[in-house]
Amino acid sequence: MTIKTKLQLGLLFLFGVIVLLGGMGMYYLNQLKEESANILTDNYESISYVQKMQESLDLDTHTDSLAMITFEKNLQQQEKNLTEKGEKEETIELRKVWNLYKTQHDLQFLPSIKAHLFEIATINQNAIFRKNEAAQIISQEALNYLKIITIICLLFSFTFVINFPAYLASPIKQLTEGIKAITAKNYEQRLHFSSNDEFGALATAFNLMAQKLDEYEHSSLAQILSEKKRIEAIINKLNDAVIGLDDHQHILFVNSVALDLLHLNQDKLVGKSALDVALHSDLMRSLLNQSSDNQEIKIYTGGKESYFSKEWILVENEEKLLGKVIILQNITKYHELDAAKTNFIATISHELKTPISSIKMSLSLLENPKIGELNTEQQDLLQNIKDESQRLLGITGELLDLTQVESGKINLAFEAVSPIQIIDYASMAVGFQAQQKSIEFQIDLAPALPQVWADAEKTAWVLVNLLTNAIRYSEVQSKILISVIQEQNQVVFGVQDFGKGIDAKYLDRVFDKYFQAPNSPKGTGLGLAIAKQFIEAQQGHIQVKSEFGQGAIFQFSLPIYQG
Incomplete structure (x- = not known):
């Protein structure tokens, strides 16, 4: 049985004790409540009716019509509250005598009426005494049962509270002592739990760990040092620069290529904090900057400028970070x-x-x-x-x-240009192609558009390229939407076609050089790559949105002219 099951059973037992005590208490309290309610509704109200009728008889009923009405009203209430043995018969006789008294107005009926009232009151008073005794018996019975069950539950609960914590605490105490022994390098320490639950499994795992540590402690230190030297030799022979860091950013090893690039000695690096080294080394500061991982690094070494790509390798063990390795690969020849x-x-x-x-x-x-x-x-x-x-x-x-x-030498002639001027030029440039496929341009321009600060020729080239692609992928006799809106300090141009669209898995690659989606019309695959460079060179942004089978929307933004 597992510890979880034992805990569940223990808590279930305590819960059962609470439910049992609470249930019995509620049961007997409910019975006492019912007895009290019966006394009030059945007997006390009847006595109250009798008292009011007697008070009415004490008045002169021949002259006081209100007394007659009061008596009649209470008699009717009494006739509806016949709950005790003999009460019904007395009430019927009372009704007969009262009716004779009302019709004949003879005072000789009054003693008989009072006698019947007395009998009804006596019956209800006796019932009150009887029910009170029954309630006391139920109360005493409930008290006896609750005493017995409470004593039993207390005994079991006390036993549970005393023994169960000790059951949990004793193995934990032994485990703590074992860990302290392992910390003191006493790898012969073992745990001996007789249980077959999680504590038993824990003892097995602990003993296995202690055994492995003992074996490691007695292993050949010379072999470990030999393996360490061999690994260091391999790292040193690599053509790429390699720097190893621990989880606290301290430098563990640096190969000869990295030392040449950093222009530092090994004794000034190994064991030092990489953050401290970065204070005096621009290259180390650049290597620690993870935001520049995808950028080339230009380093002057060997009498010329060289280019390197940086790669971070995280060293993890069971989701715990042990350290990092920085690799600089020389890509000068590729450059x-x-x-x-x-x-x-x-x-x-x-x-x-x-x-x-x-x-x-x-x-x-x-x-x-x-x-x-x-x-x-x-x-x-x-x-x-x-x-x-x-x-x-x-x-x-x-x-x-x-x-x-x-080459990075994009020649831009910035000027204040109207978006309408760019739209008109591009739509006229591709107008003949659109007519050949009977494609209609629908232009949607936001009101009061500001001028943009851009190279008119390059921007028009981008829009022409987007419209050409839209015409190429559109069906005959379809339409292409051209929109221009203002968003904060940018003007956004949009070209939307209703062709077959672009598959989601290709959306991230449409702006790559030479990329062409499968089954697309022939082309160089350069147009969108060049368009992206032209727009970004003008401090703008270009993007695409598409769902396969529903067309595509290409949008690019340019900054507003602030002059």
Whole structure:
């Protein structure tokens, strides 16, 4: 039987004692209440009626009509309260004699009336005495029973109160002494509980712990030191900088790469508080700042600027934090490759614009009737070449914008711009595409919109990109909602389509470079990534809301012009 079950049974016993005593007390009190109520309703009221009728007879009933009425009224009440043996017969006889007295007005009936009243009063008085004796018997009986049960319950409760705390306290006391012995490194201490409940399981676990500690105490210290040195050697050979901290932010170990980056000696780091070291080291302060975990760290080392990514590893044991490990991975070569890629894309994109422009000029010449008439098939081929060259020119433009974004050199020409001006430009730019699919633009502008402080060209490019995507994903003969509202010190632009929408699992990735959702129209996957960079560079914010099958809403905000 577990301790929980024993506690439940003990408390259930005490609860049963309370219920038993309370129930018996309520039962006997209820009986006494009923007896008292019967005396009051059955007998005391009858005596009261008789007394009032006798008082009425003492008056001159021949001349006092009120006395007659009082007698009649109390007699009627008495006739409704016939509760004792013989009371009914006396009351019936009283009614007969009273009726003769009312009709004949003969005084010879008065003695008979008074005699019947006396008998009724006597019957009720005897009943009161009898019921009082019964109530006393019930009271004494209840008192005897309650005494017996109370004594029994007190004996059991006293036994329970004396023995049960000792049952709980004794193992706890032994456990406390055992813990004190373990603290004093007396690992031979053992607990011996005879019970098969939780205390028995606790003793087993304690004994196992003491055994393991005893084994650990007598294990080979040389082996432990050897393993420690091997781990330190492995950490030192790592190409990444590694710093280990305990749960109180004290430095446990630092490998040689980390020492070179910090420009400090090992004896000035190991065992010291990382917070104290951070007071004199900007790099350590940056490493301890968890808010910069996703940012690259630029460090001047080896005679050049190098780039590192930071990673925190929490060391836990059974949900308890034991320490942390900070790893700095050198990503300089990836950074250099990315810069080379950006330069390559910028060069190729710039070089491609010249032949594409030549192709477009040649296409324009071919469309001129002066060069020669084209048949239908040639015109279709010419239109395909024109469309593909335009698409290639768009891709080249996006690549150039991407290189500008990646290089961090976004050239912005800030000015006060009217939101209506941006809406008009963007809607006209994509008007032909919308007409081809019979798509209607519904523009909802809030009244008295303020100007925004932004780059008009970049902002219009973002809105054109959003409208182009909305047209691409919208059905034929549908509509696209364009809205502009003011929210505090921001103006919010919105583009809502009613196409198939975006699956929830892709919402966090729509602004990533080169990302394209499955089964979506072909594209570069760069437009939304560039739009995000353009908006954020203007101190704005862009977001998307969508439910699959119900379209999507793209919104971006720009600050209000404060001039």
